[in-house]
Amino acid sequence: MSFHLTETDIWSLLEQVKDPEIPVLSIVDLGVLREVKFKEGVFDISITPTYTGCPAMNVIEEEIKALLERNNVPCSVHLILSPAWTTDWMTESGKQKLKAYGIAPPQEEGISLNDLFGSPSNIVCPLCNSTHTELISQFGSTACKSLYKCLDCKEPFDYFKCHR
Ligand SMILES: [Zn+2]
Structure with a gap:
């Protein structure tokens, strides 16, 4: 066969x-x-x-x-x-599935003051698409993710960390 x-x-x-x-x-x-x-x-x-x-x-x-x-x-x-x-190898459809699952997909992280402290800013909330979010913890449910909270819909969510 x-x-x-x-x-x-x-x-x-x-x-x-x-x-x-x-x-x-x-x-x-x-x-x-x-x-x-x-x-x-x-x-x-x-x-x-x-x-x-x-x-x-x-x-x-x-x-x-x-x-x-x-x-x-x-x-x-x-x-x-x-x-x-690297997270760059994740396919576009993979990123869409991740978002639909409620986890913010890895995104290009611009250079900002926050980045110096290892917490990328402007992570998009997978639930309401707001960029008004803040880092709660470097480590979410696993080491690959960090925990964010959306300041608009008030929901916490996992962010799949950009990794390269
Ligand atoms: Zn939200």
Whole structure:
């Protein structure tokens, strides 16, 4: 069966593997899936971890293997650590899904006085699109996110930190 599958088929199949912390985002949305190469009868899959500190990577690797095994696809998975993952690799549709999920997607952070202290300003509230927001905590529900509060709709929200 695997001989009829192309590398493109594997990319589509791997859309089913979601980030364990953000179940609306697939590893394709995140830009974690880097390469699929068919060689010597095996699909070689390269992934780059989002953050070295994120424990999610083992889970993702196991899920890829389990999914492909279920589909009788022989595969090997390996990690590429360099170049390091950046939020720039997140797809536009990934950012839209993140926002719909209630997490502010990573955004270009302008240079302001706030940036010197590591808290980017003008993060857009995913609920009401206000830029009138403030940083509550550098660390939200996970280290990848920080916690903001919208000063207009008064709701707290997670911001997926820009990372490069
Ligand atoms: Zn708001």
